[in-house]
Amino acid sequence: MEIIVCIKQVPDTEELHKVKINSETRTLIREGIKNIINPFDENAIEEALRLREKIGGRVTVISMGPPQAETSLRKALAMGVDRAILLSDKSFAGSDTLATSYTLAMAIKKLGKFDLILSGKQAIDGDTAQVGPGLAEWLNLPQITYARKIEVNEKKIRAERTLEDSFELVESPLPALITVTKEINEPRYPSLKGVLRARKEKIIIWTAKDLKINEKRTGLEGSATRVIKVFTPPSPSGGEIISGETSKVAENLIKKLEEHRII
Numbered sequence: 265m266e267i268i269v270c271i272k273q274v275p276d277t278e279e280l281h282k283v284k285i286n287s288e289t290r291t292l293i294r295e296g297i298k299n300i301i302n303p304f305d306e307n308a309i310e311e312a313l314r315l316r317e318k319i320g321g322r323v324t325v326i327s328m329g330p331p332q333a334e335t336s337l338r339k340a341l342a343m344g345v346d347r348a349i350l351l352s353d354k355s356f357a358g359s360d361t362l363a364t365s366y367t368l369a370m371a372i373k374k375l376g377k378f379d380l381i382l383s384g385k386q387a388i389d390g391d392t393a394q395v396g397p398g399l400a401e402w403l404n405l406p407q408i409t410y411a412r413k414i415e416v417n418e419k420k421i422r423a424e425r426t427l428e429d430s431f432e433l434v435e436s437p438l439p440a441l442i443t444v445t446k447e448i449n450e451p452r453y454p455s456l457k458g459v460l461r462a463r464k465e466k467i468i469i470w471t472a473k474d475l476k477i478n479e480k481r482t483g484l485e486g487s488a489t490r491v492i493k494v495f496t497p498p499s500p501s502g503g504e505i506i507s508g509e510t511s512k513v514a515e516n517l518i519k520k521l522e523e524h525r526i527i
Contacts (some may be wrong), residue, residue, distance in 0.1 A: 265321030265416070267312045269345070270368055270383040270399065271305035273329050273336040275390065301336045303385025306343075306451040307444050313344050314449065315416055322346045324375065328356055328367055334467055341462035342454030348465070349375075355474040355479050357396050360487035361390070365398030367482050370475045372403060380421065381441040383412050396443040406436040412447040482499065 276298040301309075312323045313371055325340040327333050328351040337348035341362035351371050359367065372378065381403075386393035393409070406412075411423040412431065422435045426445055454462070480486055504520070506513050521527045 265315065265317060265319055265380065265418075266378040267323045268372060268378050269305070269308050269312045269323060269325045269340075269501060270381065270395070271309065271325055271327045271336060271340065272302045272321045272384075272395075273299045273333040273388045274387055274389040275328060276300050288476060299332065299336065301339055302384055302387045302389075304386060304388075304444065304446065305447055306384075307448050308382040308384050309340055309343055309345065310449045310451040311414065311444055312380075313452070315380075315414075319416065321379075323350065326351065326361070326371055328352070328364060328371075330357075335468050338462040338465070339454060341465050341467075342456075342458040343452060344458055347468065349468040349470060351470050351475070355472045355483045358484035358487065359482055361392050361394035361398055361491045362488045363482045364404055365395050366486065367475070367477065368395070369398050369402035370477045371470060371518040372399075372474060374470070379438050380416065381405070381439070383388045383441070383443050385443045385445050387525060393443070400441040403441070405439060405441045407441045407443075408434050408436055411442050411444050414442060414444075414448070499508045 274284045278298070309323075309325065311497070315321070323345040323346050325337060325345045327337055331350075331352055333350055333352070337350055341348050349371065351367055356363075356367060372381070381399065383396045383399075385396070387395070397407055399405075408421070408423045408425055410426040412426045413424040413477050414420045416438075418438075420435055420437050421440055421442065422433065423442060425434050426429045426447065427452060472482065478486075506516050506520070508516075
């Protein structure tokens with residue numbers, strides 16, 4: 265089975281206070297901060313590896329980003345994936361979810377035959393959950409989102425799909441695209457052997473020219489959304505601190521809320 269996993273390199277949550285905005289392009293400046301594999305995408309990698317262990321095949325990981333995204337791809341290799349591909353070109357910079365899904369789709373078309381595409385349900389830096397479904401649309405694939413459990417055979421996939429207060433069973437023919445939640449598994453740690461292999465393994469790098477893409481559909485030009493203004497909201501003023509014993513504080517707080525007709 266040919267399995268493709270789409271991953272994204274994102275800023276470590278502990279480093280978010282260091283992230284700055286480019287005043288001209290209004291995009292994040294990621295240089296100089298620690299970056300990691302998007303946590304949900306690690307679950308997608310793990311699930312792909314488990315499927316390969318059960319039914320055989322090959323796992324290919326694809327990421328779109330600047331050259332430093334190679335570090336995330338090498339971690340994926342250390343976890344055990346078979347090959348890693350980086351889509352990196354200056355023309356890709358500033359891509360929104362529409363342009364990103366288009367570029368990923370063109371890379372997957374270049375790869376050729378596949379049976380299953382996996383990705384995390386969303387990225388922690390954008391939280392849109394749009395790239396997976398967008399990719400399915402570009403490739404005209406059936407999709408199952410928010411999967412917490414999957415079962416695969418040669419012809420179809422069955423998934424438990426997470427809802428707000430329950431789940432539903434969904435079945436789809438292959439090839440298909442699945443986005444997964446954290447519930448689906450616990451990602452493995454790279455082994456020493458895997459780390460050593462990842463250091464030596466060659467990462468395939470594809471540019472816009474390699475993909476033969478329409479550059480008007482990628483990067484800032486190909487993005488349907490625009491960041492018009494970036495600013496820090498003013499700090500709230502005029503607040504009041506109520507101190508004292510807990511019971512008295514609670515009593516005074518209720519009175520204040522009643523006075524302002526909040527409750």
